[in-house]
Each structure stands twice: as structure tokens, then as C-alpha cells.
Amino acid sequence: MLERARELIHFKRFIQTEFYPSLVYTIKWLVLAIFIGLLVGSASAFFLFALQWTTEYREANLYIIALLPLGGLLIGWVYYRFGESVVKGNNQLLEEFYNPLKPIPLRMAPLVLFGTIATHLFGGSAGREGTAVQMGGAIADQFTKWFKLKPIDRKTVITLGVAAGFASVFGTPLAGAIFALEWLMIGRVRYESILPAFLGAYVADYACTDFWAAHHTHYEIPFIPDLNLANVLWIIPAGICFGLAGRLFAKATTFWAEIFKKLIHYPPLRPVVGGAMVAILVFLIGTTKYIGLGVPTIVEAFNAELPWYDFLAKIGFTSLTLGAGFKGGEVTPLFYTGATLGNILSGVIPLPMALLAGMGFVAVFSGATNTPLSCTLMGIELFGAESGVYVGLACVVAYLFSGHSGIYGSQVIGSPKHSSLEHSKGKSLGKLE
Numbered sequence: 001m002l003e004r005a006r007e008l009i010h011f012k013r014f015i016q017t018e019f020y021p022s023l024v025y026t027i028k029w030l031v032l033a034i035f036i037g038l039l040v041g042s043a044s045a046f047f048l049f050a051l052q053w054t055t056e057y058r059e060a061n062l063y064i065i066a067l068l069p070l071g072g073l074l075i076g077w078v079y080y081r082f083g084e085s086v087v088k089g090n091n092q093l094l095e096e097f098y099n100p101l102k103p104i105p106l107r108m109a110p111l112v113l114f115g116t117i118a119t120h121l122f123g124g125s126a127g128r129e130g131t132a133v134q135m136g137g138a139i140a141d142q143f144t145k146w147f148k149l150k151p152i153d154r155k156t157v158i159t160l161g162v163a164a165g166f167a168s169v170f171g172t173p174l175a176g177a178i179f180a181l182e183w184l185m186i187g188r189v190r191y192e193s194i195l196p197a198f199l200g201a202y203v204a205d206y207a208c209t210d211f212w213a214a215h216h217t218h219y220e221i222p223f224i225p226d227l228n229l230a231n232v233l234w235i236i237p238a239g240i241c242f243g244l245a246g247r248l249f250a251k252a253t254t255f256w257a258e259i260f261k262k263l264i265h266y267p268p269l270r271p272v273v274g275g276a277m278v279a280i281l282v283f284l285i286g287t288t289k290y291i292g293l294g295v296p297t298i299v300e301a302f303n304a305e306l307p308w309y310d311f312l313a314k315i316g317f318t319s320l321t322l323g324a325g326f327k328g329g330e331v332t333p334l335f336y337t338g339a340t341l342g343n344i345l346s347g348v349i350p351l352p353m354a355l356l357a358g359m360g361f362v363a364v365f366s367g368a369t370n371t372p373l374s375c376t377l378m379g380i381e382l383f384g385a386e387s388g389v390y391v392g393l394a395c396v397v398a399y400l401f402s403g404h405s406g407i408y409g410s411q412v413i414g415s416p417k418h419s420s421l422e423h424s425k426g427k428s429l430g431k432l433e
Contacts, residue, residue, distance in 0.1 A: 039139050048208070253407060315413075
């Protein structure tokens, strides 16, 4: 009887101290995830439709690329006049997470949407992840005010918004959820927000893909070779190349941003000069394959031989575009860089071209963003579980060999990439650079 009484006491204590609080927590964040996920997923769907129309219009009217400097002036002036409080973009989300000061202005969402669409319309080279993440973070953070949430919940709300934006714009809810937990601090995954991140990612992906029927590009790796020691060893040099490419991408973007800030003191003029440089280069080389998202080239990298310099050209065009002050993300250009580099490596590494393109697709992203887990999951979601070991090891090796650098200068190092770099713990990438 005494033992029975103890069991009842323990069970009652479990209900009161763990089960009930967990149930309340789940219901609370399910409600918030539904509201935020539907809003962010719908915003991503609108963004994807607008981006598709913009790309088709530009390719059908190539003369508009000559107006890229004018488009740059428009973007630069709008941000200079109305966007000073949100100009840091993704890094602002990180800074608010580390040191919450005030809610992210809602204007971040329409401003980055406008800036990205204008960048792509006039012929800049940029992506879409940054736009979706910023829209997601800005929309989600408004719920801090509307629902009068506690300060401790604000970090979770921002994480939920980032997960929703990333998941919906790429159609990868698993990767989106883990990305939101992983990108906040190098070497750490913040599990305290794992449920809201997963809920928000899935709701947003449903809203974007199923409700609004937004289109996501399909990639296929038709043949995955058997795992053996030789194949596993070949992943290592490929991963090293992908990591170095990710580092080069981050360094090039920082280089151009510093050059423009140093030489041009009036911010709206920076994208004018950068836009003129990009437009001239496009007309000199006679192709538009290195501007915009570059999705057709990414798809081609899985099944056809490409010029060896494609990945370098994309890094150059994108770093120049973003460094000059145009808006958009870096991730799709990173996909382009990795897929085309993998395509080239298939000539010297005895693995299938499509597999190396897929490995590079996510591994360069891993190296440039310091998010190997989410990139591995993205590879599995996009290419199938059979590719898991190949893309996973490539992402981890790229993460290691990209060093403590990345496209998010405000990322904080929570855990160094290996023990001999312990001195860098707690620093931000911006301070390291």
C-alpha cells in the first residue's frame, strides 16, 4: 500500500509539474504557429509568384537590364529614406535574438520584398532566402506586441518566424525548422524552441505549397552508388572544395560591401555604381545565366557538363550585387555555386555527376551559413533518403573547412568547430573578421 501511495504521489507530481505545463505550452505555441505560419506561408507564396513573373518578364525584355543602375538608385533611396531601422536584414534578426531591445519593425517585410523583386526585375544576382527569413521574422515579432508575450517568449517567436519563412520558400519544412534552431549560434542547436519551430515550419509550408499551390523546383539524383570505403573517402576532398567555395562566397560579399562603403559615402549611390558594373558585365559576356536566381543552370548541373568557371562567375556576380546594396538572399546563389562546382568535380572524382551536384548544392550552403544539420536534412528532403550519407558527410566537411566565416556576420560562435579553436568561442563572425 505504501508503494502504491508513493506511485500516486509521483504521478500527481508529474501531472502538475511536467505534463500540464507541457500541454499548456503545446497549445499556446500551436495557436501561435497556426497564425504566424499561415501569414508567413502566404507571404512566401506571394513572393514566389512575384519572383516567377519578374524573372519571366526580365528574360523576355532583356533591355531592362540596362536600367539596373536606376533600379539600384530606387532601392538605395527607399532604404535610405524609410529603411534605416531594418537595413541590417538577417543580421538584425540575429542581433535582436542575442540582445532584445525593441520589436523588429513590420516595415522590414514590405521593404525587403520590394527590394528583392526590384533587384531581380532589373537583373541583379541574388537569392530569396534572406527575403523569406526577414519577412518571417518581422511578421512573427509583431505577435510579441499583439499578444503581449513575455520577453522570454520573444526569442521563440523570432525562431518560429525564421523557420516558417525558410520552410515555405524552399518547400523543406524539416530543414526550415532545424535551420531556425541552428543558425542562431555556431555549434549549438537551441532545443528550447524546437516545438514552435517545427509547428511553424509545417504550417507555413502547407499554406505556401498546398493552399496557395506555389511551385518549388524539383531536383533528382537518379543513381546513388553503394556505400563503400572508397566512395566515402572521395566525399572528403569534395567537401573540402565545397567548404572553401562557401568561404570564398562569404569573403567576396564582405569585400565588395567594404569597398563600396569606403569609396561611396552616400548609400543610395552604391547600388547605382554596382548596378552599372553588373549590367556592363552582362552585356559584355552576352548571357544572363549568372544573374537572377539561376535555377535553370542549377537544374542543368545535375545532368549536363557545364563550363568550369560557372561557380566563380556566380560568386562574382552575386557578391557584387549584394555588396553594392541590392536586396535578396544568398542561399539560391549558394545552391548554384555548389551544384556547378559539383558538376565540375565529377570530372576528377569518380562519383555520379548528379550526386556531386546535389552534394555541392547543400554543402556550399552549409559552409557559408554554418548550418550542417539543416543542410543535411534539406538534401534528404530534396534528393531522397538514399543520398543521406553522401550529402551529410559533405555538409559536415564543408562546415569544418569553411572556417569561422560566413554570410551572417552577426553569428556568435557557441562552440568552435574543433577543439584547437577554443579561443574563438563567444565571438561573432564580424569581430573575427
